[in-house]
Amino acid sequence: MTMRVCYRCGISEEEGGPLINGLCQVCFRKENPVLLLPSEINTELCQNCGSYKKRGVWIDPQNYELESLIFEVAENALLEALEESLDKVKEFEVVPWEELENINNIPVGKAFVGFIPVDYHIQYFPAVIVYRVRVKARLHELQLEPHDEIKETTVYVRQTVCPRCQRFLAGYYEAILQVRVEDREFTKEEREAVTKLVQEKVDEIMKKDRMGFIQDTIEKEEGIDFYMGSTSAARKLANVIREHFGGEISEAYELVGLDRMTSKEVYRTSVTVRLPKFRRGDIVEDRHGRIYKVENVSGKGMRLKNLETWESQHYDWKTIKREKIDKAEHEEKKALLISQTPREAQFMDMSTYETFEVLKPGVNLEEGQLYRLVKVKGRFYIKEKEGEE
Ligand SMILES: [Zn+2]
Numbered sequence: 001m002t003m004r005v006c007y008r009c010g011i012s013e014e015e016g017g018p019l020i021n022g023l024c025q026v027c028f029r030k031e032n033p034v035l036l037l038p039s040e041i042n043t044e045l046c047q048n049c050g051s052y053k054k055r056g057v058w059i060d061p062q063n064y065e066l067e068s069l070i071f072e073v074a075e076n077a078l079l080e081a082l083e084e085s086l087d088k089v090k091e092f093e094v095v096p097w098e099e100l101e102n103i104n105n106i107p108v109g110k111a112f113v114g115f116i117p118v119d120y121h122i123q124y125f126p127a128v129i130v131y132r133v134r135v136k137a138r139l140h141e142l143q144l145e146p147h148d149e150i151k152e153t154t155v156y157v158r159q160t161v162c163p164r165c166q167r168f169l170a171g172y173y174e175a176i177l178q179v180r181v182e183d184r185e186f187t188k189e190e191r192e193a194v195t196k197l198v199q200e201k202v203d204e205i206m207k208k209d210r211m212g213f214i215q216d217t218i219e220k221e222e223g224i225d226f227y228m229g230s231t232s233a234a235r236k237l238a239n240v241i242r243e244h245f246g247g248e249i250s251e252a253y254e255l256v257g258l259d260r261m262t263s264k265e266v267y268r269t270s271v272t273v274r275l276p277k278f279r280r281g282d283i284v285e286d287r288h289g290r291i292y293k294v295e296n297v298s299g300k301g302m303r304l305k306n307l308e309t310w311e312s313q314h315y316d317w318k319t320i321k322r323e324k325i326d327k328a329e330h331e332e333k334k335a336l337l338i339s340q341t342p343r344e345a346q347f348m349d350m351s352t353y354e355t356f357e358v359l360k361p362g363v364n365l366e367e368g369q370l371y372r373l374v375k376v377k378g379r380f381y382i383k384e385k386e387g388e389e
C-alpha cells in the first residue's frame, strides 16, 4: 500500500489531508484563493447631484451629506468589485466585520464577506478610502477549514458630471408644460398652488425619471411655463394638475430642427393644461335658470350647491357642458335674518335697513344671524350664513 502525499508540499494525507485533487488542505486553499480583489478600484460621483453608477446605471444616492455620500459610492464600487472577483462561489453574503470571526460553518459554494475602512482621505477629490476585506468561504466538501483570506484595496472616488446634469447644465429641455386658465384671470394664489404642487410632484417623478427635471420656470401674464427635461414628466405633471384643479390637457409639437445623426426631424412638445374657468365660490347658472354656488372644482367635475334648495350635488364635466352651466351675473348682499315662516325668510339689508322677503331653502335658518345673499335677474337667493363657506 502506497502512502498518498500532497504533490505540492509532500505532506502525507494522514497529516495534512484529506487530499483534495491531490493537494493537502493548506495547499488546496493556497492554490484556489477566493478573494481576487484588485488593489485599486476607481469610481466616480456626479459633483452636481451626487448620483453614481450602479451596475452601469446612474442612480440617485441615499445620502446627500458629503462624507456619507463618499462612503456610499465607495462601498458600492467595492461591492461591485467583490461581485466580480468572487466568481468561485455561487453566492456571497456581506456581514458586519465582527460577525465574520465566528462564522465557520459554511455551506459549499458560499462565501461570507466583511470589510472595514482602515484609512481614508476624503477632504478633497479624489477621495481615497482603504478597505480591509475579509472573506470566509468553502469551495469543496472535503475542506475541513474554510478559506479565510484578508486583502486590502484602495477605492478612489473621483468627481464627474452625470449625463443628466450635463444636459441640465447646458440648458437642455425636451418639453414645455404650460399652465393656463380658461377665460379669466390666473390669480396669484392659484399660481402659487400650482407651482407648489409641481415642485412636490417633480421630486417624486425624478425618482423614476431622472430626466424629469425642471430646467426653468417662466411666469407670464397668461400663465406659467415649466421647461422640462422629459416629455413624459411634463405629461405626468399635467395630469396631476388636472386631477387637482380640473381642466383640459392638449399637446402641440414644434419642429425645432434635424437630428444630425439620423436626419430625422426633432420636435419639441408643449403640453398645455387649461384650468377651468370656474372656481370655488363662483355663482353659476344652468340652462334652466337654476342658480348654484360652486363648492368644489376637481379633475372629475364640480360640487354645486343649488341655492334654491341648498342641496349639494356632484356634476361631472360632461354634465356641466350638457347643462350649459356657466357663470351667472349677480350682486352680493349681506342681510340680517329678522324672522321666518316655513316658506319665507324676512331679511334686513344692512346698508339701507330696508326689509325684504326671500324664499327659503328646505332648511331652517337662524334668526338674528347675518346671511350672504346673491341677486340674479332680480331674484334673491340665500347663499350661506356669514362666516361659513
Ligand atoms: Zn500541501
Ligand SMILES: [Zn+2]
Pocket (backbone or CB within 6 Å): 046, 047, 048, 049, 050, 051, 161, 162, 163, 164, 165, 166
Ligand atoms: Zn448629476
